[in-house]
Amino acid sequence: MIDSIIQWFEKLPGIADMLLHNGLDQTLIIFFLTLVFGLTLGLVLALGRMTRFKIIQLPVRFYLLIMRGTPLILQLYGFYFGLNLLLGIRIERTMAAVVAFSLNYAAYFAEIYRSGIQAIPNGQYEAAKVLGFSKAQTFFKIILPQVVKIILPPMGSECMTLVKDTSLAHVIGVMEIYVVAANNMSRSRGMEYLIVAGIFYLIMNMIVSKVFGILEKRMSYYR
Amino acid sequence: MSVLSVTNLQKNFGKLKVLKDISFQINDGEIVTIIGSSGSGKSTLLRCMNQLEKVTKGTIEINGHTLVSMNGDTPEYASKEVQKKILMETGFVFQNFNLFPHYSVLRNVMEAPVQVAGIPKEEAREKAFGLLRKLGLEEKADAYPCELSGGQSQRVSIARALALEPKILFFDEPTSALDPELTGEVLKVIKSLADLNMTMVIVTHEMAFAKEISDRVIFMDQGVIVEDAAPEDVFNSANERTREFLGKYHDIA
Numbered sequence: 118m119i120d121s122i123i124q125w126f127e128k129l130p131g132i133a134d135m136l137l138h139n140g141l142d143q144t145l146i147i148f149f150l151t152l153v154f155g156l157t158l159g160l161v162l163a164l165g166r167m168t169r170f171k172i173i174q175l176p177v178r179f180y181l182l183i184m185r186g187t188p189l190i191l192q193l194y195g196f197y198f199g200l201n202l203l204l205g206i207r208i209e210r211t212m213a214a215v216v217a218f219s220l221n222y223a224a225y226f227a228e229i230y231r232s233g234i235q236a237i238p239n240g241q242y243e244a245a246k247v248l249g250f251s252k253a254q255t256f257f258k259i260i261l262p263q264v265v266k267i268i269l270p271p272m273g274s275e276c277m278t279l280v281k282d283t284s285l286a287h288v289i290g291v292m293e294i295y296v297v298a299a300n301n302m303s304r305s306r307g308m309e310y311l312i313v314a315g316i317f318y319l320i321m322n323m324i325v326s327k328v329f330g331i332l333e334k335r336m337s338y339y340r
Numbered sequence: 341m342s343v344l345s346v347t348n349l350q351k352n353f354g355k356l357k358v359l360k361d362i363s364f365q366i367n368d369g370e371i372v373t374i375i376g377s378s379g380s381g382k383s384t385l386l387r388c389m390n391q392l393e394k395v396t397k398g399t400i401e402i403n404g405h406t407l408v409s410m411n412g413d414t415p416e417y418a419s420k421e422v423q424k425k426i427l428m429e430t431g432f433v434f435q436n437f438n439l440f441p442h443y444s445v446l447r448n449v450m451e452a453p454v455q456v457a458g459i460p461k462e463e464a465r466e467k468a469f470g471l472l473r474k475l476g477l478e479e480k481a482d483a484y485p486c487e488l489s490g491g492q493s494q495r496v497s498i499a500r501a502l503a504l505e506p507k508i509l510f511f512d513e514p515t516s517a518l519d520p521e522l523t524g525e526v527l528k529v530i531k532s533l534a535d536l537n538m539t540m541v542i543v544t545h546e547m548a549f550a551k552e553i554s555d556r557v558i559f560m561d562q563g564v565i566v567e568d569a570a571p572e573d574v575f576n577s578a579n580e581r582t583r584e585f586l587g588k589y590h591d592i593a
Contacts, residue, residue, distance in 0.1 A: 244438035247390050248452035248504070249427040258455060262442050339441050340486040 125309065132301075132313045140297035141317070147214050147283045147293065148321075152276070154219035159226025166231055177227075184224035190285050193217045197289040214286040222279060229271045233264035266336040273329035277322045284318075294318075341368045342401075343508060343539055344389070348410075349398030351384055358384045360563040362398070366508075366541060371534055373542045373550040375574075376560035377585060382543045385560070386512050389541075390432045391423060403429050403507055428456060431501030435513040437493040439485040439500070445472065446481040449499045457504060464503075471499040475529055491522035495529055502533075509533065511542040547589045551575055559585065 165177035184192070196217040200206045208216075237260050245255040287296035298314035344366040351359035358381045366372050374382045387393040389400055391407070395415050400407040405426050408415050417423065440448050449468040453459040459467075472478045475495045485493060494514055501509060514530065515523040527549050533540065534553055544550055550557055550571065557574040559567040561581050567574050577583060 238438075240434060240436055240438035241440070243392055244434065244440070246392065247427055247430075247432040248500070249424050249456040250452070251424075254455055258451070259440055266442070339484045 125307075128307075128309050129313055132298075132309055133317075135301075136294055136297060136310075136313060136317060140292055140294035143211055143286070143291050143293040144280075144283045144317075144321075146211060147218055147286055147291070148280060150215045151218040151222055151279060154215070155222035155226050158219060158223035160230055162223055162227035163230035163234065166227060167234065181224045181227060184221050185228075189218075189221050189282060190288055192221055193285060193289050196220075210289055210291045211286075213289060214291050218279070218282070218286075222275070225275055226272070229268050229275065230264065232271070233268035234260065236267050237263055266339075269329060269333050269336065273326065273333075276325050276329070280321045280325060281318055342366065343368045343403055344541070345399075345401045346385075346389065347399040349385070349388060349400065350396045351381070351388055351393060352396045358563055359388070359396075362563075362565055364558060364565060364568055366539065369537045369539055370555045371540045371542070371553055372556045372558060373544055373554040373571075374558045374560060375544065375547065375550055375585070376566075377588075379562075380560040381563040382560050383512055386432075386510050386541065386543055390430065390510055391427060402426050405429075424456075428504050429507050431504065431506035431509040433494070433497055433501050433509065433511045433514050435516050437485070437490075437497045437517070439493055439497055441485050443484075444481065445477065445483050445485070445488070445496050448485070448496060449503050452500070453503050468499070468503060471502055472496075475499050489522060490518045491525040494518065494526045498526075498529055498533075508539045508541065511540065511544070513543050513545065515544070515546060547575075547586070561585065 162177055162181065165173050166181065168174050193214065197208075197210070197213045200208065200213075241259055241263070242255060245259045250259065283293055284295035286293050287299075294314050294317055298310040302308070302310040342365045346365075347363050349359055349362040350357070362381075362385060374385065376382050384393060388395050389402065389407075394417075395408055397410065397413075397415055399409045403426065405422050406418055407423065407426055408417050410416070418426070440451070443451060446465065446468050449471060450461075450464040453464040453467065454461055469478065469481065472481055475498065477492065477495055477499065480488060480492060480496070485496070488496065494517075498514075511530065515526050518526060523546065527546065530540070530542070530549075531553055542550070542553075552571075554571045556568065557571045558565055559574055559577075559582050566581050567577055567579060569577075574582060575586065577586075
């Protein structure tokens with residue numbers, strides 16, 4: 118009995134090493150590129166959502182509704198196979214996943230930005246205005262730095278969700294950690310692979326959580 | 341010499357007529373307080389002159405620039421450049437300070453000179469320090485607004501308004517958000533500016549202060565100027581509305 122438990126545990130480092138070399142890179146690529154593109158596009162969408170120009174605001178609202186109102190897994194399928202079937206465009210699987218994830222997460226990021234921007238008191242805009250700040254200066258120098266502090270907690274949460282959601286990329290054939298583990302599991306008929314994959318996600322999210330903790334601490338010098 | 345002139349100013353919020361045909365002038369170096377009950381339109385008047393509200397009708401001239409003039413029946417604002425120039429030549433002190441919470445006290449004061457006026461950082465820092473010293477805040481230069489008392493916050497916001505070396509300073513109820521015991525330190529600072537011959541327009545509920553500091557007092561009621569005269573004339577006025585308003589204050593000597 119004891120021997121078999123020990124044997125089971127002895128398998129784990131090998132599996133971890135295997136996942137480290139097969140799958141982790143895809144997971145990390147999707148995660149980091151989605152952050153870069155999603156955070157940028159999200160800010161643009163947030164501004165579009167808040168503008169009083171209906172011709173911009175309404176399409177943005179529609180976009181946010183579609184992206185947040187339909188399953189990400191459908192969007193992945195739709196983006197990858199849809200482009201191929203309808204337009205004959207074939208893109209590399211990982212890049213397709215990055216684009217689909219970015220388009221989807223940008224919608225959530227946009228609403229987080231908006232909540233932060235709307236939390237800034239009007240007096241901040243007025244103070245900047247009477248000092249002669251331009252609209253762009255006001256936004257980037259006065260408003261945005263304060264927004265960042267406000268939105269760190271929900272952004273941290275969203276990033277943890279993103280870490281886990283990267284596993285969905287397997288539906289369009291991206292060989293990320295989850296699918297590599299799942300394939301091996303069906304071959305070996307044991308739970309080890311999935312358990313190790315779970316530990317990988319957990320460790321990644323512990324890092325994400327730690328990073329956001331540090332960022333929040335760095336922003337805590339003012340109230 | 342007139343540095344500020346307002347002619348036939350009207351401001352409506354929807355159907356509500358907040359300012360009805362306001363006209364007055366302020367001369368260089370003059371200190372004018374505007375008094376009146378809440379809702380009389382005094383803050384709105386100040387906000388119109390500082391581009392925080394758009395006028396419905398009327399003409400405003402500040403430091404020789406025309407901010408807004410009438411073109412037939414519609415108000416016509418000056419170009420963006422002139423608007424910015426006017427903002428830089430005037431200072432505005434808010435009731436709620438509106439300091440930038442993410443900047444230190446020093447940076448609050450030097451940010452506009454650096455960003456807006458394009459003054460080199462070192463020079464702006466020197467000047468900001470000088471201002472803070474003058475207002476007794478030099479130990480607070482590295483503090484953040486959340487670490488300041490209300491009185492200190494308002495003094496910082498006065499320093500911030502002074503940093504662009506404005507020709508006219510506007511105060512919108514500068515002591516209304518302060519505890520009574522903190523009011524004194526802010527009023528003292530404003531008085532010290534009076535000695536520098538700064539032109540000031542002050543909306544206030546501090547009647548004793550208004551009486552003491554003003555060259556002229558404007559009393560507003562329901563969107564019109566009821567009186568515009570020397571303080572002793574306003575405070576001893578025979579006008580019924582003025583008397584009724586002043587009667588609510590017991591602190592007038």
